[in-house]
Amino acid sequence: MWRDAALVAGKDLRIEGRSRVALSQVAPFGIVALVLFAFALGPDRQVMAKGAPGLFWVAVLFCTVLAIQRSVSVESSDGARDGLRLSGIDPAGLYLGKALAVAAQLIVLELLLAAGVVLLYGARIQVPWMIAVSCLLGTIGLAATGTLYGALSSGLRVRETLLPFLLLPIAAPVLLAGTRIWQAAMAGGTPATGMQWLRLLVVFDVVYLAIGVVLFGPIQETA
C-alpha cells in the first residue's frame, strides 16, 4: 500500500513538474484571491490583519478545489483511470498517493499564501509552530476529502460545477479550525484554545483518511 502510494504520488508530482499547471495557474489564482479580498475589505490594514486567518483559509479552500479538479483530470484522458486500475495498484495506495500529491502541492501553495497574508495584510504571527501544524493537518484533511469527492465525481460531465458544491460544505470544520488556530497563533498567549482545534483537525483527518483507504476501491467502481 505505502509503496503504491509513493509510486502514484511520484507520478502525479512528476506530471505537475512537467506541466506546471498548479504552479502557473493555481498559485497565481491564490494570489489573485488575496488581492481581491484586499479590495473587498478596503485598504484599512487593521481590518485586513484581523481577517487574515479566514481569508487565508478561504483562499486555500478555493485552490484545493482547483487542485482536485486537476488531480482528477490527469486521470480522465487516454483511459488513464482504467490503466491505473488494471495495473494492479492497491486502491488504498492509489487513494493515499493521489491525496499525498495534492497535499504536497497545497503545502507549497500555502507557504506562498502565508507569505502573501503576512506581507499584504500585515498579519503578525506570534506562534509560528501552531500555524505550521494547522496548515499541515488542514491540508491533509482537505486532500483526504477532496480526493474522495474527486473520485466520486470523476466520471461525471458536470464534475466542475458539482465538486465545489459537494466538497466545500464538508470542509467547513477545516476552515473553522484552521481560522481559529491562526487567530490563536496571531494573538499569542496560551495555546489552549488552539489545541482543542488541533485535536478536531486530527480527528477529521483520521476519519476521512480511514474512509478513503477502506472505500476507495468501491468508489472507483461507481465512476
Next chain:
Amino acid sequence: MTDDPSTTAVTDVSGPAPMAHPPAGPVTNTGVSPVPARSPRSKLVERSIGTIALVGTVATVWLGIWVTPPDRIQGDLVRLVYIHPGVAWVALYLAFGLAAVSSLLYLWPRTRSLFWDRLAAAAVEVGVVFSACTLVSGSIWGKPTWGVWWAWDARLTLTAVLLVLFLGYLALRQIPAEPEVRARRSAFVALFAAIDVPLVHFSVNWWNTLHQGATVLNPGLKLKIHGSMALTLLLGFVALTLVFVWMLLVRYRIGVLEDWLAANELDLALIERQSEGGGPVDGGPVGMGAIDELSTDRVVVA
C-alpha cells in the same frame, strides 16, 4: 421527451406501488413493463397516516393558537414553540438520520437493495423541505426575540450546513445514471455527509453558541413547561412526525414511478408515435388508449 403526454399521464397516477413491491402483472409484447401496482393495503396505510397527520396538524394549530395561553415574557411569540422544534426534530434527526442509515444499509452488501436507496432519497428530499422550514420558522422567531433574522449561532449554522450538504446530495441524484450507479454514488455522498455532521457540530459549537439549550430533549426527558402547552407541544411533535412519514411514503412511491418511467419512457413514446399512424402495434390493441389509461389506477399496458 418531457413534453410527452405519457409523462404527464404517469405523474397523475393516483396511487400505485407499495414499498418495495416488485412490478406485477404480465410482461407484454410492447416492451413496456407494467406500471408498478399498488396493493389496497398499502393505499389504506398511506391514506390513514395522511388523515391522522392532517387531523393532528389541525389540532396542533387550533390548540397552539386559540387554546394555550400566551407566555409571560414572549407573549404570542411562544406559539412558535409548537412548530419550530417539531419541524427541526423531523429534519435534523428523523429525516437525515434515516437517510444516513438507509444509505449505509444500501452500501452493506447483504442488505443492498434499491429499496434503501429510494428510501434515502425520499428522506433527504423531505428532510431538505423540513430543514428549510426550520430555518424559516427560526428566523421568524429570531427577529423579535434576538433582534436579528439570522445569527451565526451554532445550531443555526449546523442546520444551514446540513441543508447545503443534502442539497448537494439531491443535485448529485439529478444527474442521469443507471439506477445502481446512482444509488451507490448517492449512498457514498450521504454517508460522507453524515460522518461530517458530528465534526461540524463540535466545530460550530466551539465557534459560537447563542441558541437556548434543548428544552424538550434535555437529559432525563423532563418537560420544563406545563399543562396545555406541554400537551400541544407533544401533539405537534407527533403530528409533524406523521406528516414526515406520510410525505416519505408518497415520495417513495413517486420514486418507484420515476424509475419505471425512466426505464419505459422510450417504449411509451414509440407506442404513441406508432399509434399516430393509426392501427395497432404488434397486433395488440395498444395505442393512445393504453396511454390514457395510465392516468387511472392499476393499469397494465397490454
